[in-house]
Amino acid sequence: MSDTPRQSSSAIGWRHLVGALVWIAVVAAFAFSTNEYYAGLGASVGLLALLGLGMVLVTGYAGQFSLAVGAVYGIGAYGSTLLTVNYGWAGLAAMAVSAIVAGILGFALARPLFRLRGHFLAMATLALTEVFYLLVNNAEFTGGSTGLGGIRPLELFGFTFLSSQSHMILNWVVVGIVLWGMLMLRRGREGRALLAIRGHEAAAAAAGINIASSKARVFTASAVISSIAGSLYAHQVLYVNPPPFGLITAIEVLMIAVLGGMRSPWGAIVGAIVLELLHQLIDATLPSILGNAAVGAGQELVMGLLLVVILVLRPDGIIGAISAAARLGRRYTREPGLEADAESNAPPGDDAPSDMASQRRAQDLVGIPRLGEVVLSAEGLAKHFGGVTAVDGVSLNIRAGEVLAVIGPNGAGKSTLVNLLSGNLVPNAGSVHIDGVDTTAMKAHQVAAHKLSRTFQTPCLFEGMDVAGTVAVGAHLRGSVGMLRSSVPTFGSLKEEETLATEAATALNRLGLSRLADRDAKSLSLGQQKQVEIARALVASPRVLLLDEPCAGLNKAEKASLMRLLRSLGREGMAVLVIEHDMEFVMAAADRVHVLNFGSTLRVGTPEEVQTDQDVIDAYLGVAHDPQSGHAGHEDHMTDEGVKR
Numbered sequence: 177m178s179d180t181p182r183q184s185s186s187a188i189g190w191r192h193l194v195g196a197l198v199w200i201a202v203v204a205a206f207a208f209s210t211n212e213y214y215a216g217l218g219a220s221v222g223l224l225a226l227l228g229l230g231m232v233l234v235t236g237y238a239g240q241f242s243l244a245v246g247a248v249y250g251i252g253a254y255g256s257t258l259l260t261v262n263y264g265w266a267g268l269a270a271m272a273v274s275a276i277v278a279g280i281l282g283f284a285l286a287r288p289l290f291r292l293r294g295h296f297l298a299m300a301t302l303a304l305t306e307v308f309y310l311l312v313n314n315a316e317f318t319g320g321s322t323g324l325g326g327i328r329p330l331e332l333f334g335f336t337f338l339s340s341q342s343h344m345i346l347n348w349v350v351v352g353i354v355l356w357g358m359l360m361l362r363r364g365r366e367g368r369a370l371l372a373i374r375g376h377e378a379a380a381a382a383a384g385i386n387i388a389s390s391k392a393r394v395f396t397a398s399a400v401i402s403s404i405a406g407s408l409y410a411h412q413v414l415y416v417n418p419p420p421f422g423l424i425t426a427i428e429v430l431m432i433a434v435l436g437g438m439r440s441p442w443g444a445i446v447g448a449i450v451l452e453l454l455h456q457l458i459d460a461t462l463p464s465i466l467g468n469a470a471v472g473a474g475q476e477l478v479m480g481l482l483l484v485v486i487l488v489l490r491p492d493g494i495i496g497a498i499s500a501a502a503r504l505g506r507r508y509t510r511e512p513g514l515e516a517d518a519e520s521n522a523p524p525g526d527d528a529p530s531d532m533a534s535q536r537r538a539q540d541l542v543g544i545p546r547l548g549e550v551v552l553s554a555e556g557l558a559k560h561f562g563g564v565t566a567v568d569g570v571s572l573n574i575r576a577g578e579v580l581a582v583i584g585p586n587g588a589g590k591s592t593l594v595n596l597l598s599g600n601l602v603p604n605a606g607s608v609h610i611d612g613v614d615t616t617a618m619k620a621h622q623v624a625a626h627k628l629s630r631t632f633q634t635p636c637l638f639e640g641m642d643v644a645g646t647v648a649v650g651a652h653l654r655g656s657v658g659m660l661r662s663s664v665p666t667f668g669s670l671k672e673e674e675t676l677a678t679e680a681a682t683a684l685n686r687l688g689l690s691r692l693a694d695r696d697a698k699s700l701s702l703g704q705q706k707q708v709e710i711a712r713a714l715v716a717s718p719r720v721l722l723l724d725e726p727c728a729g730l731n732k733a734e735k736a737s738l739m740r741l742l743r744s745l746g747r748e749g750m751a752v753l754v755i756e757h758d759m760e761f762v763m764a765a766a767d768r769v770h771v772l773n774f775g776s777t778l779r780v781g782t783p784e785e786v787q788t789d790q791d792v793i794d795a796y797l798g799v800a801h802d803p804q805s806g807h808a809g810h811e812d813h814m815t816d817e818g819v820k821r
């Protein structure tokens with residue numbers, strides 16, 4: 177199952193309404209058919225599911241491992257408590273203000289926090305939870321370790337939430353709303369952006385996604401959700417003390433998300449329910465095995481072991497396992513021949529409705545420089561990595577309608593040069609201008625907004641995303657729907673989503689990839705992945721296109737089609753820079769060739785001039801240059817094109 181189901185206006189409507197009614201009916205049926213004790217348990221599981229949803233949002237969607245959940249849960253609980261007990265506020269107003277405070281704090285802390293990665297981020301966010309715990313445990317105004325009581329139950333439209341049944345229904349209605357919002361978010365532009373960030377930050381930034389801003393917004397949203405859970409807790413238990421807001425809760429919520437599956441919001445729901453069932457099972461069986469005294473320690477031991485087993489065997493959790501089984505089922509039930517059909521990949525450009533593509537390009541390129549005008553110019557670019565000078569004073573121009581090939585031996589600085597042009601790296605010296613605008617110090621997403629798109633030497637696709645979703649990420653800057661409008665779709669946001677999906681389909685069609693639209697992009701062959709990246713770059717309608725070794729993994733027919741595609745892009749006025757080791761391709765496709773050696777420019781000229789230049793032959797083409805194979809006499813090698821900054 178792909179993480180990126182697409183959204184259309186038909187996706188919202190009666191099916192969602194029916195889903196909501198079924199959700200409420202099931203929750204109400206459970207609440208009213210059981211006793212106070214189990215309804216109370218159901219209410220607690222609802223709160224844990226809500227906290228799990230917050231974690232899935234920030235960790236599962238955006239890939240940022242945060243354990244700040246204890247602290248924000250506590251902000252909601254203590255905020256509601258203090259405002260209602262000390263100032264006599266109504267519960268709903270206290271809940272709203274606490275959520276706003278948690279959101280503001282989340283937003284303020286997000287930027288410094290998300291400079292950290294992996295376990296450093298986990299440690300820092302865990303420290304936040306611990307600091308909050310120490311604060312409320314020692315401060316006088318929070319009642320210290322004794323806590324605070326006297327909280328009033330929640331009242332809504334004259335109804336007072338007193339019974340466990342009412343708490344359960346309220347909690348699960350809130351869970352349902354957040355679940356729906358998160359499912360909607362995942363289907364839209366902002367959800368795709370988060371999944372792209374999770375998958376590959378450099379590629380996400382190159383597609384125009386503002387990574388820092390997206391992370392800050394998702395952390396804010398997660399803080400608001402956890403804070404609401406805290407407020408609900410306070411108004412249901414009517415007493416708060418520090419223990420529920422510490423380390424143990426953070427780990428329990430992590431356990432829920434891991435058990436259920438981080439990738440889907442359903443994981444939080446399933447994880448919370450299954451974890452509670454496991455608790456019940458252990459409570460029922462452990463005393464007879466270990467004796468009553470060891471039950472607490474035994475619980476923790478069993479849960480810890482379970483966490484390790486899940487992480488080793490099924491890191492995508494129960495929902496991941498269900499999805500894998502469903503995929504397997506689909507494969508067996510699929511009509512014979514369909515799979516083979518999906519495998520067969522028409523060469524790029526062959527099934528492209530060229531008139532449609534040209535029409536779209538013509539629309540997109542209104543107002544851009546005329547053929548031959550300089551679109552991108554770089555002056556004296558230099559980049560050092562410690563003692564290594566990767567690029568040393570390189571200057572170049574790319575003109576509208578031309579294909580400029582950059583060639584040179586391995587390690588000559590070609591990829592570094594592209595990273596400098598695209599904003600993925602900041603130069604130590606020199607400047608870059610696009611359409612006269614100085615983009616030298618801009619970040620990759622800002623450069624992308626100046627109509628520069630790129631592909632990577634090693635395809636940078638996104639885990640769990642299908643081909644259509646991957647390409648739609650490239651259209652990020654063509655849309656404007658933000659997180660809130662993605663989560664609560666409106667007619668306008670759905671319309672925009674349909675437009676982006678159409679744009680992605682057009683780009684896929686142009687590359688001959690339409691039949692692969694539903695396939696997991698990372699499961700494709702290297703050549704197909706390279707083409708998906710080109711489609712992702714093209715859907716942004718760039719003025720400058722940078723291709724890093726696009727021929728790697730392509731067969732002869734696919735290379736010929738790529739050549740045709742480059743020519744047609746040239747005719748449409750795009751400025752193309754292509755790094756390539758395949759000399760036959762370079763000589764046929766390029767208008768000019770820029771030869772790099774040891775980070776410096778060795779020669780610039782037409783393919784014919786460069787091909788016969790003795791310095792170029794000595795440095796790169798060499799005696800081993802084989803016109804049959806078309807490859808220069810140097811071994812290709814792949815480097816990981818991660819975030820190099």
Ligand SMILES: Nc1ncnc2c1ncn2[C@@H]1O[C@H](COP(=O)(O)OP(=O)(O)OP(=O)(O)O)[C@@H](O)[C@H]1O
Binds near residue numbers: 561565566
């Ligand atoms: N992030 C980095 N840290 C340190 N050194 C780097 C980094 N990126 C590139 N280099 C070095 O800079 C030099 C140029 O590397 P670059 O990848 O730009 O060369 P290239 O011409 O693209 O090579 P290839 O054709 O093999 O891809 C190499 O010596 C490489 O080891």
